[in-house]
Amino acid sequence: MNANQADSPRDCPTSAESWLARLHAPDCGPAERAAFEHWRAQHPDHAQAYAQAERLHANAALLAGDPLLRAASLAARRRTAARRDQRRLLARLLPMAVAASVLLAFGVPYLLRGTHVDHGGFSRRYASATELPRRLTLDDGTQMILDADSTVTTHFDAQRRLVTLERGRAEFAVAHAAAPFEVHAGGNVIRDTGTVFQVSKERDVVVVGLLAGSVEVTHGQQTQALSPAQQLRIAADGSSAVVGALDTQAAQAWGQGELVFRERRLDSLLAEMNRYSDTKLLLGDQRLADLRISGSFHAGDQQALVKALDAGWGLRAVTTGSHELTLYPGSPSNAGGARR
Structure with a gap:
C-alpha cells in the first residue's frame, strides 16, 4: 500500500504531508483528528510516513536564521510573481523556500x-x-x-x-x-x-x-x-x-532525560528507548520480547543499553542497517548468564 494513499473520509487528506498541514490549521476539529488517527492506524506505512514528515519539519527548524534559506525564500516569491517562465530554476529553489517557511512558522528546537x-x-x-x-x-x-x-x-x-x-x-x-x-x-x-x-x-x-x-x-x-x-x-x-x-521515581526521571525500568518487558523497553534516538533497536528473535529488564538508562544512549543487555542478559547486537541494531540471544556459552 502506498503510504500517501488511504481510504479516508471524503475531503480528508490522503498523504502524510497534507495531514501534517491540516493538523496545524487552527480550524482543525476533533472529527478530523479522529479521521487522522484512523488513517494512521490503517497501515504501518502511514505512521512511518507521518513520522518522517514531522522529522523533516523538525530538521528544517534546526536551520532557523540561515540567511541563505531566507534569501532563497524571498527569491522564490519574486520569481513567481515576475517570471513565470523560469519554473525550472524555481523548482530547484523550492525545497529551500519551503524549509525557510517552516523556520519562520515553527522555530527551534521544537x-x-x-x-x-x-x-x-x-x-x-x-x-x-x-x-x-x-x-x-x-x-x-x-x-x-x-x-x-x-x-x-x-x-x-x-x-x-x-x-x-x-x-x-x-x-x-x-x-x-x-x-x-x-x-x-x-x-x-x-x-x-x-x-x-x-x-x-x-x-x-x-x-x-x-x-x-x-x-x-x-x-x-x-x-x-x-x-x-x-x-x-x-x-x-x-x-x-x-x-x-x-x-x-520513574515519573520524575524521564523529564530529566533518565528512564527507569522495573521488570519491564524488553519489547516495551526498546519501544520507549527508540523514541529518543535515530538508531533503532529491534528484536531478531521474538522470544526475547518477554525478557524482564530492570535498570536506569539515559534517554537516547542506545550503546549503553546494548552493553547492559550484553553483560546482564547475554544478548548480542548486530548492525542490520545504517541506523538499526538487531538483538539476538548470545552464544550458548554466554546464554547461561541471561536473567528473566
Whole structure:
C-alpha cells in the first residue's frame, strides 16, 4: 500500500504531508483528528510516513536564521510573481523556500505554531522528534515538559485553558488562574486547578499520573479523582480503567532525560528507548520480547543499553542497517548468564 494513499473520509487528506498541514490549521476539529488517527492506524506505512514528515519539519527548524534559506525564500516569491517562465530554476529553489517557511512558522528546537483566534484567545501546536524532553512555558504560565515523539495543541482564552495531547507524553505544572485547565487525551478529560501531573497517550492506553495536588479524570460516563502518587490507566476502547500506584521515581526521571525500568518487558523497553534516538533497536528473535529488564538508562544512549543487555542478559547486537541494531540471544556459552 502506498503510504500517501488511504481510504479516508471524503475531503480528508490522503498523504502524510497534507495531514501534517491540516493538523496545524487552527480550524482543525476533533472529527478530523479522529479521521487522522484512523488513517494512521490503517497501515504501518502511514505512521512511518507521518513520522518522517514531522522529522523533516523538525530538521528544517534546526536551520532557523540561515540567511541563505531566507534569501532563497524571498527569491522564490519574486520569481513567481515576475517570471513565470523560469519554473525550472524555481523548482530547484523550492525545497529551500519551503524549509525557510517552516523556520519562520515553527522555530527551534521544537515545532510551534501560534494562531490568534476569536475572543482574544490563542492556539499553539507543539511537536517533538527524537530528542530529549523539552521544558516549555505555555501562554498561561503553565510549565510543560514535552517528551520525545509527542504532539500537543493548546487553546487558551478568558473562559478556558484547553490542552490536547495527540500522542506521546507530557507533564504539566499548572499555573493558577481563574479559567479551568483541562487536558484531553483520547476522549478522556483531565481537569485541574493547580497541580503537577503527567499524561501519556499511546495507541492502546491513556495513563494519567499525579505527582502533586489533585485532578479529576472523566472517561466515558465516570469521573474519578486521583491523589498524589496515584495513576489511572484507561484502555483506548474504554473497556477498563484501573487506579494504581504511580512509580514516582520513574515519573520524575524521564523529564530529566533518565528512564527507569522495573521488570519491564524488553519489547516495551526498546519501544520507549527508540523514541529518543535515530538508531533503532529491534528484536531478531521474538522470544526475547518477554525478557524482564530492570535498570536506569539515559534517554537516547542506545550503546549503553546494548552493553547492559550484553553483560546482564547475554544478548548480542548486530548492525542490520545504517541506523538499526538487531538483538539476538548470545552464544550458548554466554546464554547461561541471561536473567528473566
